[in-house]
Amino acid sequence: MAGSNQGISIDGRRQRGERTRLAIIDAALSLQEEGILVPTAQQISDRAGVLIRSFFRHFDDMETLFKAADDQLRDSYEALFIGGDRQGSLKERVNRAVERRSAAFEQLKNVVLGTKAQLWRYETLRTNYARNQRGLRKDLEVWLPELQDLTEVDCESIHASASFEMWHRLRSEQGLSLEASRTVVISLLMALLTSD
The missing domain is CATH 1.10.357 (Tetracycline Repressor; domain 2)
Incomplete structure (x- = not known):
């Protein structure tokens, strides 16, 4: 029983992580669409409602964010x-x-x-x-x-x-x-x- 709860917990973390990742990509694009052509990691994090460390947990740098957004x-x-x-x-x-x-x-x-x-x-x-x-x-x-x-x-x-x-x-x-x-x-x- 404990093992199945652990699986649910890990799956929930993955889903939250994916939601955060998508929120960061969406935030970067929405800032650009609004006219902030070169948003910073901090601006993107603020828009996504996440801490800057969450940004860098999902993306090594801005270039990896651009690749993920393009994909x-x-x-x-x-x-x-x-x-x-x-x-x-x-x-x-x-x-x-x-x-x-x-x-x-x-x-x-x-x-x-x-x-x-x-x-x-x-x-x-x-x-x-x-x-x-x-x-x-x-x-x-x-x-x-x-x-x-x-x-x-x-x-x-x-x-x-x-x-x-x-x-x-x-x-x-x-x-x-x-x-x-x-x-x-x-x-x-x-x-x-x-x-x-």
Whole structure:
């Protein structure tokens, strides 16, 4: 009987530990989404409602936290980009691709900015960011198979025009609305895709 109680106790500790671990990951992401692009371990612990030593019991350092967050959220983040109706005319596909990507960029803006702000510091972030960039390129090539017939310069220009960096510039630096930004990106893509 005592052995079964001990098993329940260990299982309860594991469950509490997993809840704490997930609360720390959620806290880090919610801080970034609110605009604290590079939250500290203390800020994350405070938000999660745990002591700083609990943070470091679950994560050796910030890099292990980033890896755990990526492992947990990669599928849901990638799902924001994949899918959608990829049939129809070039204009229809460009419109839908820009609409889908821009919606994802809007949702992930602060997470992307937080990641970019720390690329110099963490190998995990550099690896994840490079993987995500390759995924975005491949995804755009599925939307627009016409890319394979273009010159390298035009193809790279399209990838640059459809990038988060372009989107962020239009929205933040140039202060354009969501709709105006989409119009600019669609116009750039169509001009490049239909030039002789």
